Amino acid sequence: DGGITQSPKYLFRKEGQNVTLSCEQNLNHDAMYWYRQDPGQGLRLIYYSQIVNDFQKGDIAEGYSVSREKKESFPLTVTSAQKNPTAFYLCASSVPNQPQHFGDGTRLSIL
């Protein structure tokens, strides 16, 4: 079945550590996105990529980094510069002018 796979489902970060969240899609979508969700809030855009080898900052990119070396993959690194990383992270993908499909999310917590 086609879809978006995020891993791991739960992730713990120590102080000063970088962690990477995986997002893989087999929908053949050109565009991919990372959102952050905090309790009681909507989703906020971290980074997005419209095409391989290109990505753009979203509204809250500070403390995060991404890469888009393959069409299927859009990993997100939460760096030690992100001082409040505890959140639910959602990856999405789409083709132009069509709704976005979402993965099941990764919940990141601080040890």
Next chain:
Amino acid sequence: GNSVTQMEGPVTLSEEAFLTINCTYTATGYPSLFWYVQYPGEGLQLLLKATKADDKGSNKGFEATYRKETTSFHLEKGSVQVSDSAVYFCALISMDTGRRALTFGSGTRLQVQP
């Protein structure tokens, strides 16, 4: 910039009650509008969409009409079920900006009691 405002929750209803969740928006140009649903611990699923004024999106008994004059996209269902308990997000994409990412409202939690 673009923004979406939803009514605050939680909304608590009895089974078979009528549901309305209000959503209004501010956007450049002519946005496409969406309702997504999130069940506990899961990602978002598209519930319905509308791409131009006066369009009505519908799915699983839910409906929403794109009202350009009132910049609204209210979600309705005639008879809710316990299984409809979830968080509902209104969202938009404005094609004028070149940024094809969704702008979300803060979400409205719906609790349906048997």
